[in-house]
Amino acid sequence: MLIDRPGDGPPEYDCIVISDLHLGSAVCQVKLLEEFLVWACQNSRMLVINGDIFDDLNFKRLSRRHFACLKIIRRNSDRPDFRLIWIRGNHDGPADIVSHLVGVDIHDEFIYESAQIRLMILHGDQFDNVVTKHPLLTAFGSFLFGIIQKIAPHNAARWIRSVSKRWQRNGPKVERGAVEHARSNGCEFVTCGHTHQAKSSVVDGIHYFNTGTWTEKSPCPFLGVRGHHIELEFWPLPTAQPPAPPADAASSIPASPPSPSTPG
Numbered sequence: 001m002l003i004d005r006p007g008d009g010p011p012e013y014d015c016i017v018i019s020d021l022h023l024g025s026a027v028c029q030v031k032l033l034e035e036f037l038v039w040a041c042q043n044s045r046m047l048v049i050n051g052d053i054f055d056d057l058n059f060k061r062l063s064r065r066h067f068a069c070l071k072i073i074r075r076n077s078d079r080p081d082f083r084l085i086w087i088r089g090n091h092d093g094p095a096d097i098v099s100h101l102v103g104v105d106i107h108d109e110f111i112y113e114s115a116q117i118r119l120m121i122l123h124g125d126q127f128d129n130v131v132t133k134h135p136l137l138t139a140f141g142s143f144l145f146g147i148i149q150k151i152a153p154h155n156a157a158r159w160i161r162s163v164s165k166r167w168q169r170n171g172p173k174v175e176r177g178a179v180e181h182a183r184s185n186g187c188e189f190v191t192c193g194h195t196h197q198a199k200s201s202v203v204d205g206i207h208y209f210n211t212g213t214w215t216e217k218s219p220c221p222f223l224g225v226r227g228h229h230i231e232l233e234f235w236p237l238p239t240a241q242p243p244a245p246p247a248d249a250a251s252s253i254p255a256s257p258p259s260p261s262t263p264g
């Protein structure tokens with residue numbers, strides 16, 4: 001199914017990157033996410049989902065709304081005028097299983113390249129040795145986190161992050177590793193997720209962006225690329241237009257306002 005863009009102009013964005021959706025998690029901002037995905041598929045030439053689309057592979061935790069997000073991704077994955085790239089994250093499980101389920105190929109990393117820029121995109125867990133060297137400890141941490149989330153969803157997410165930086169992936173290490181990796185691949189821009197902390201910095205001439213997560217209260221972060229202009233933005237946009245209503249709903253709206261009735 002093709003989604004028509006409002007107006008006839010080209011999409012405003014060349015590429016949009018989001019990460020750490022954690023579908024299936026009780027704290028995923030799924031209502032906002034659904035609205036954002038519809039908008040992004042209408043207003044960008046490319047959407048990159050940079051890892052941790054799922055919280056885990058227990059699909060019983062996916063609600064109707066979570067499936068609606070997957071459906072948007074699926075129905076936009078084979079459009080000729082749009083590219084959807086999915087990069088694996090440490091929560092996503094085996095790439096071959098997930099790519100079957102969603103009908104999209106999964107990459108370890110992807111370089112967005114235009115006449116103006118080279119942007120390295122990867123999840124970032126590769127540079128976090130708490131996750132890579134201590135998988136059992138990390139699994140136990142996730143298990144505990146899941147229990148606490150059920151008791152006090154949003155407060156728990158914030159509390160855990162403030163109490164233990166160690167549990168919450170190592171931000172500076174991810175940033176350093178990502179910057180080095182970008183440099184060795186000839187990219188002046190790099191973006192990761194994984195740390196769940198949105199960030200934008202310049203390290204030794206390399207621009208680093210972290211697209212945070214969609215498990216915190218709104219506004220939720222994404223990376224927008226327009227020509228040579230790259231910046232972290234947040235949804236809802238201050239100027240966001242709500243998605244166009246479906247055709248049948250639009251036809252029921254009168255073309256011109258009803259004429260004022262005469263008093264009497």
Ligand SMILES: [Mn+2]
Binds near residue numbers: 194
């Ligand atoms: Mn994550």
